[in-house]
Amino acid sequence: MADGRKTIRFTLNGRAVSADVAPHENLIEVLTRDFALHGARVSCAQGLCGCCTVSVDGVATSGCLFLAPFANGTTIETVESLAVGDRLDPIQTAFLENAAFQCGFCTPGFIMMTRELLDRIPDPSDDEIRHYLSGNLCRCAAYPEIVTAVRSAARERATTKA
Ligand code: FES
Numbered sequence: 001m002a003d004g005r006k007t008i009r010f011t012l013n014g015r016a017v018s019a020d021v022a023p024h025e026n027l028i029e030v031l032t033r034d035f036a037l038h039g040a041r042v043s044c045a046q047g048l049c050g051c052c053t054v055s056v057d058g059v060a061t062s063g064c065l066f067l068a069p070f071a072n073g074t075t076i077e078t079v080e081s082l083a084v085g086d087r088l089d090p091i092q093t094a095f096l097e098n099a100a101f102q103c104g105f106c107t108p109g110f111i112m113m114t115r116e117l118l119d120r121i122p123d124p125s126d127d128e129i130r131h132y133l134s135g136n137l138c139r140c141a142a143y144p145e146i147v148t149a150v151r152s153a154a155r156e157r158a159t160t161k162a
């Protein structure tokens, strides 16, 4: 395309999709504009807050820094992929039941990062939780409740798998 736009193809929340993207666009802009996915949000736009966290090929990634053309051929999952119909993922349930948010702006990012944490460390210590989530910022300072929610989600996952 004359303006440098190109068509990319990738897997988004289990579905093969395509999008026409400009060289400068970031992944969140494309997910929002073309796929109406609003869970991951841009806050700092500098890779500092984690509000825009999505999974790219299984790795939690700041979508605000990820240039959309590089999404070609990848597998992307957003927070919208976690619930099955009306049934929430155990991590989402844990955040809800432990009131691990106030405004909720940061919550999708925390949930996606928590999912990666529990995939890698199924039974993390509180220090490991704090360390792993240290790149996610919550302006409402719901940090104690978030740690409690992550512990609760870890227990629930262990029970489900047992
Ligand atoms: S909006 Fe991407 S890290 Fe803050």
Ligand code: FES
Pocket: 100, 101, 102, 103, 104, 105, 106, 107, 137, 138, 139, 140, 141, 142
């Ligand atoms: S709940 Fe408001 S920013 Fe975290």
